[in-house]
Each structure stands twice: as C-alpha cells, then as structure tokens.
Amino acid sequence: MTTDTADAPHASLSGRLAELEAHLLGGDRRALARVLSWVESGDQRGREMLRALYPRSGRARTIGLTGSPGAGKSTVTNELAKSFRARGQTVGIVAIDPSSPYTMGAILGDRVRMTELYSDQGVFIRSLASRGALGGLSAATQDVVHVLDAYGKDVILIETVGAGQDEVDIAGAAQTTILVNTPNMGDEVQTLKAGIMEIADVLAVNKSDLPGADRMVSALKALLSLNPDRGWDPPVVRIVGTRGEGIDTLTEACDSHFEELRSSGRLEAAELARARQQITSLARANVLNRLHTESGEQRLDDLSAAVAGRLADPHSAAKAWLAEL
C-alpha cells in the first residue's frame, strides 16, 4: 500500500486509514479483517475507522441466534446463511462463543458444511471470543456489526451461546432474535429459568426429528401464551438443521417479523434502545478506565488501607476516590 495522502477524501481519517477505509468499502476482505481486529481490541485506529464508517451503517438486517449449548445454533446459523445467500443477499456472521466450531474446529459434518460458506465471497465470518474490549462483549459485538453493516452485508447473523446474561443481551439486541431449542426436558427447564422467552421473536425447535419434538413445541406455545400482549405472536418453527429441513420456513418467519417491526414503527424504537444501551455501556466502561489508571490504583490502595485500618469509612473513601476523576 502507498501512504501519505494529506488530502484524503475523509478529512477525519489520516492518509493510511482513509486508504484502508476505501479498500474496505471497495469490498477488500483483508481490510475488513484488519479493521475488525482493531475494533475488537479497542485500538484507537478502530475507534477512528468506526467513526468514519458508522454513518454508512444502518442498512443491514440483524438476526440474533441464542439457545443452550448443544442446541445446534452453529448449524442453524450456517443453514440460515445459505438460505439468505440463495436469494442473492450477502451475509455476515458474528459468532460469540469460545467453543464455537468457527474457532475450535468442528465435527466432520459441520466442517464440510462450513467450508462451503468459508469459500463463498458473499459471506464473511468473524468469531469474537475476547471479553477484554472496552464496554464489554456487548458493545464490542455491536461495533463489529456496525462495521460489517457499513461494509455492505445485507444480513448479519449473530450467534451467541445462551448461557450468560451478556450473551442473551447480545442476541436480544438484534432486530430479530431466534431462540433455538431442542426436544428435551433439560432445555425446556433452562428456557423457563433464563426468562429468555421474552426476548425471542422466533422459536426454532431444532432436531425436531427426535422424540419429544411435539412436546417441546406444545411447551413453547404454552409458555408463549402466558405473555400474549407483545404485539407479535412468535412462531414456533420445527427444523432439522443438519438436513436443512424447515430452514426456509425459518427465514420466512424472520422476514415476517422484520416486516411487522417496520410497519409498526417498532424498528425505530428498537434501534433507539440499542443505541442507548451501547452508549451507556461505553460510558460506564470509560469511567472505569479513568478510575483504574496507575495513579487511580495507587490512590485506591491508600484508601483501602485507610478503610481496613478503620481510619475512614467505605462511603467516604469512595467519594474521595471519585474526586480523582
């Protein structure tokens, strides 16, 4: 790459970054990968690229997938990606799961299916395992989604393991959230426990060729009927991810939900809520970063010693520490 273009088209970016932006917007996957790495790690260059790219985002549809480990989320994600590709839409996949086949290798069947996607230039797959990013995993994921969106992906699939609150929040921040279930009692209980039903717009019963699928479908419908007034009636779709069965129905269910969001005006409300949530978590992280500087830590050590020695009470010490800001 050449360098030094003081008169770059984007005044806010320096020469190299403006060039990188041009490459990215031109469809260069390596430029995209580099920017995503910066964004994930909290690098200042990532911040600058994001500021420049963000106005170009907001066009992609976002779909979150969550569910228990073993529910087959990666398989469903793959099949959905293929379904959107078959319509000519480009796809970004963000997998947030340290044990995801995208990062850790996969069983043979999965690997074969995934290789298809990897070799498709219309698909870009990014695995996000880092929790070190500023503002937490949720804010980092949204930044990655913004960049893929600005890059031009039509649909962005965000796959998270539905174990922690963070992961559930991430999937719930997408326009449409699919909860992937499987026909067995353990999952049924887990579904109830996590209160995850409230964020699900579409319910998929994966592995629905297994015994117990009917019971799972009934259980989910019964659960949904407990909360009828959400302005959208989440469909329950039976699929067999490994054979691609029911995937088109699932894609259509996502489409219907998106249309409902758009026509009801709830799409904008959701986008507003998402923006608010990201600003809040970034601001909180920013404050923590400013408190935990080297001098802030030193002051905290001194104050902790004073509190431990009963020379100051914890509330007064907290106030004194904040005075550092």
Next chain:
Amino acid sequence: MTTDTADAPHASLSGRLAELEAHLLGGDRRALARVLSWVESGDQRGREMLRALYPRSGRARTIGLTGSPGAGKSTVTNELAKSFRARGQTVGIVAIDPSSPYTMGAILGDRVRMTELYSDQGVFIRSLASRGALGGLSAATQDVVHVLDAYGKDVILIETVGAGQDEVDIAGAAQTTILVNTPNMGDEVQTLKAGIMEIADVLAVNKSDLPGADRMVSALKALLSLNPDRGWDPPVVRIVGTRGEGIDTLTEACDSHFEELRSSGRLEAAELARARQQITSLARANVLNRLHTESGEQRLDDLSAAVAGRLADPHSAAKAWLAEL
C-alpha cells in the same frame, strides 16, 4: 426519646443521631434495627451513622455460608450460632436469601429451632433481600456487617444462597467461608460448575446420614487436591444439621482457619481486599447515579437519537454524555 442536643458528644452527628448512636452502642436492639434499615435503603442518615460507627468496627469475626438451595444452610447457620453462643460469644446473623426461613416462614422443625435464637438477646438476626441499595447487594451487606460489628457482636454469620455471583462474592468476602454441600450428584456438579471451591475455606457435608455422603466427601477431597497451593488445606466436615451433629467440629474448623489467617498475616490482606472491593463498587454506583439524573437521562435520549439516526457514532456519543458529569 428526647431531642435537640446541639452539644452532643459526637460532633459529626446531629443531636438525634448522636442519641441513636448512644442507644445502639448501649445495646438497644431497636436503635440497631432502625440504623440497619437506613443503611440498607441508602438513607443519608444511615450513611452518617455508618461514618460514626465504622471506627468501632473491625473486632467481629465474620463467617460466610453458601451452597445450593436445599443444602440446609439456614439450619447450619442456626446450629453454628448456638455453638458460638454456648461459648458465651454474641452472634449476628445476616441472611441474604429471599426464600430464607427468616423472611418467608419455615417448616415447623426449623421454626422451633429458630425461635430459640430469636428469643436469645445475644443473637441479632437480620434478613437482607433488597437489591436496591447503592453499590449493590454486596456493599449493602458489608455495611450491615460493619454496623453489627460496631454494635459489639463477636461473630457475624452471613448466609447466602450460592446461586448468583453476587451471593458467592458476599460469602467469599467473609474471613472464613463455609461451603455447605449435601450428598447428591446434582450438588456435586453444581459445585464444580460455579468454581465455588476456590472461595471455600471449610467444606461441610450436611445431611451426611444420607446415602452418598462418603462419595461426596471423596469427591470434595479430590476436587480440593486439584488446587493444593493455597496455604490452607480446607477440611471437609460431616454434619447432620437438623440433629446438631458435627457442629462443634465445624466451629473448631472455623477457629483453626481463623487462627491460620491471623498467624500467617493473611487476615490483614483479606481485610484490605475487602475494603478495596467495597470502595470500588460504591464508587461505580456513585458514578452511575450521577449519570442517570433527570438531565443526564434527557441528554442520553438526545444522544441515542443521534446514534440511531447515524449522526454520531456510539463512542463519540458516550464521550459527549460523560462530559455532563
């Protein structure tokens, strides 16, 4: 009570509060209860009382009890309290568990045992279910412990359900932490899962008259052997809480751990860490309170709209929001 004592002994407290402090330090349980209510709810008077009382704290021994729901923690807590009382030590009990028999009523057997404690003036029981306190449940619990400590309790037992990270942290913040297990496989798995073994100083196998107790003891010992270099070898104590069996051994195990903490100098390190943790969580909560004022919320609304409309990126918006502080 009489009022208006401008020349109260404690310059930092106003007349009424100084009087209340004097009553509390004189052993008045109603004064104690009132101060604890203020402390829990984040009332400014609680803050002032705490500032005055805190220098008198630091003498009580603190023992945390955690474990799965159904492990019999409340029973063990009761029995430990009686054991300390039998030695002539006074006891404070802080139960953090919305389903605790202290708040919710109990099965008959429990009620009988607990009534004994309730009628003992040497025992003060406080149930803490509120999560609304500034700095979260952990900071509120520590404030309650400080007040009971200043009030003069010799031993403070802190019972938490070992389900959430908060609760585990609270039990772990005590000088000695007892993990209460029962002989069944489910608990065994849960023990592993939560990584709770690392905070346990003493392991109790409750209901050890049930089948599977030997296996549970072996499993726990095997788990402990995986982490041998912690400077203390956590004993595994078999008890039958409902019959008081093994409780004296458990009390002695707590004593041994405390002696080890003291002689090794780790007691001070732990106190320092606890102080540091409380200062940090109070400071964080304080910042959040300052951000989420009415005008702060209004500004956040405006910034969210700008981000949703792609007029500003989330990082710049977060920066702008913080500029309000």
